[in-house]
Amino acid sequence: MRWDGNRQSDNVEDRRDEGGGPGGGIALGGRGVGLGTVAVAVLAGWIFGINPLTMLGLLSGGAETAAPTAPAHAPPANDREAAFVSTVLADTEDVWTELFQQSGGSYQRPRLVLFRGSTRTACGLGQTAMGPFYCPGDQKVYIDLSFYDTLKRQLGAPGDFAQAYVIAHEVGHHVQNLMGxxxxxEQRRGRLSEAQANALSVRVELQADCFAGVWGHHANQARQILESGDVEEALNAASRIGDDALQRQARGEVMPESFTHGTSAQRVAWFRRGLESGRVKDCDTFQARQL
Known part of the structure; x- marks a missing residue:
């Protein structure tokens, strides 16, 4: 992926010197959830963001209003990993600003927070074990960069475009937030059974995958960021983090009724759809009869 020398975003907060150590559970909106009690459900959220239906549930109240324990500052100029993330974020800003303008809207840029171990958010306590996630309460993307080692070594999805896909997917959730x-x-969730809510969550996540593809399409058209093998890296990452693949890896069996992010085939298909068409309207997973 060609990214060196491209613009870096100013919307990056570096909280890695806060000293938050790793914890044994997840606290969101005042609720503590142990990793062991939710098993595969959290494993899915642990890979690419938290299930906005069963984990967040914070858009209409219940969120913990919190501020970082230290003043926010930009990452050091010589930090190459931070520079990469800042560059990808800037690229998403450029793409979504233009797409929103074309539709008569205005894009509100999210902030991206780098942290280690744990950090306070408007959605409660964010922890490394949750993986990268988006908090609609403060419109921020959170990531512990050690996740990229997990992506490469444990999940078998190396490559810088696979890493960019992580950021673009979370920014996709921000786009969903801006679109309502x-x-x-959240309004529909209270009227649904757990299985129905999970199925709705799958559509949320697949749309974010498609939006990540839309970003890749326009970024490559404008700045020729893709090199040979980049698309395959991202598709491999999408395949490795499907609910079926994760459940099979974690417990040796697949439980479709508990899916919250979609199968490997679905994640690949929706990311590819956005990447090939570049059209936001093609990402309407909620009207799709077949995912």
Missing amino acids: VHEQV
Whole structure:
């Protein structure tokens, strides 16, 4: 992926010197959830963001208003990993600003927070074990960069475009928030059974995958960021983090009714759809009869 020398975003907060150590559970909206008690459900969220239906549930109240324990500052100029993330974020800003303008809207840029171990958010306590996630309460993307080692070594998905896909997917959730998707989903959640809520969550996540593809399409058209093998890296990452693949790896069996992010085939298909078409309207997973 060609990214060196491209613009870096100013919307990056470096909280890695806060000293938050790793914890044994997840606290969101005042609720503590042990990793052992939710098993595969959290494993899915642990890979690419938290299930906005069963984990966040914070758009209409219940969120813990919190501030970082230290003043936010930019990452050091010589930090190459931070520079990469800042560059990808800047690229998403450029793409989504233009797409929103084309539709008569205005894109509000999210902030991205780098942390280690744990950090306070408007959605409660964020922890490394949760993986990268988006908090609609403060419109921020959170990531512990050690996740990229997990992506490469444990999940078998190396490559810089696979890493960019991580950021683009979380920014996709921000786009959904701006479009009102999160609010509409939250309103529907209370009327659904757990299985139905999980199925709705799958559509949320697959749309974020498609939005990540839309970003890749336009970024490559404008700045020729893709090199040979980059698309395959991202598709491999999408395949490795499907609910079926994760459940099979974690417990040796697949439970479709508990899926919250979609199968490997679905994640690959929706990312590819956005990447090939570049059209936001092609990412309407909620109207799709077949995912």
